Amino acid sequence: MRRESALKTARQLPKGVIRDALLDAASSLMREQDTVEIGILDIAARARVNHGMIRYYFGNKEGMLLALLDRDVGVRIRQLEALFRLDVTPTERMRIHLEGILDTYYQIPYLNRLIQAMVREASAERVHHIAEELLKPIAKAQHRIIEDGIAAGEFRQVDPKLFYFNTIGSADGLYSNRFTLAAVFGGIPAADEALHERYKRQTVETLMAGLVA
Incomplete structure (x- = not known):
């Protein structure tokens, strides 16, 4: 009865609120614990909802984690689209x-x-x-970007596939x-903002040094 009441109450809340709370909870737990092996009970507890909400909104834990990837990577893809509009x-x-x-992997x-x-072992x-x-x-x-740089005479000839792996x-x-x-x-124990900024500057300079003609 208590579980049914909790589910009923959660369903009365705006869908986006609970959904985002679960995604935020999973993200914060993975950052804090430095692992992707987190449990649904811990996720639900962090989000302050019944763990049945994971199934209700995402089908299962894997569906929730895929939604998390969609959300977080989707933001970066939209930023890339904006990048190409810059003069x-x-x-x-x-x-x-x-x-x-670099900012993405820090976050x-x-x-x-x-x-x-x-x-x-996925479908x-x-x-x-x-x-x-x-x-x-x-x-x-x-x-x-690499092709445009080569065409403009700004970049040396590099293998885009290998440069991608260098970057990641x-x-x-x-x-x-x-x-x-x-x-x-x-x-x-983990990179803070100051270390991140130092690492970002050095890494970007190193990668650009291997690319700029």
Whole structure:
């Protein structure tokens, strides 16, 4: 009876409120615990709703995590669309793009791990969705910037596919390696804003140095 009452009360709230609360809860738990292996009871407790709400709004935990990817990566794709409307050189466009990727991994340090977990033993439909709707738009946008830079004489000839992996590997490196940061370098448990800004500047400069003609 108590569970039914909780479900009834939750359903009376605006759908977006509960949905966003669950997505925010999952995101915050993965950041705090440095893992994508989080439980539905913990997610529901953080969101302050009954765990049945996960099934009600998303079907299951995997559906909720896919919705989280859609939300967070979708924001970045829309930012890329805005980037191409700026009247700037390919060099400046690439610099803004790289800074954006570093900011993304600082804000969502679990991103690569979540993607890999979501496609492992997943249905062909889900794999296709993640590849076509979330990952390829970013890779294609970067490829386009590189091609524009080469055509303008600003960039040297580079392999766009390899540069993409250079970018993602560099962006993911600091934020997904808390143990190395703390144990090997005697640093803080996780990157803070000051360290992020230093890492972003150095990483962008390093990547641009390998690209600019």
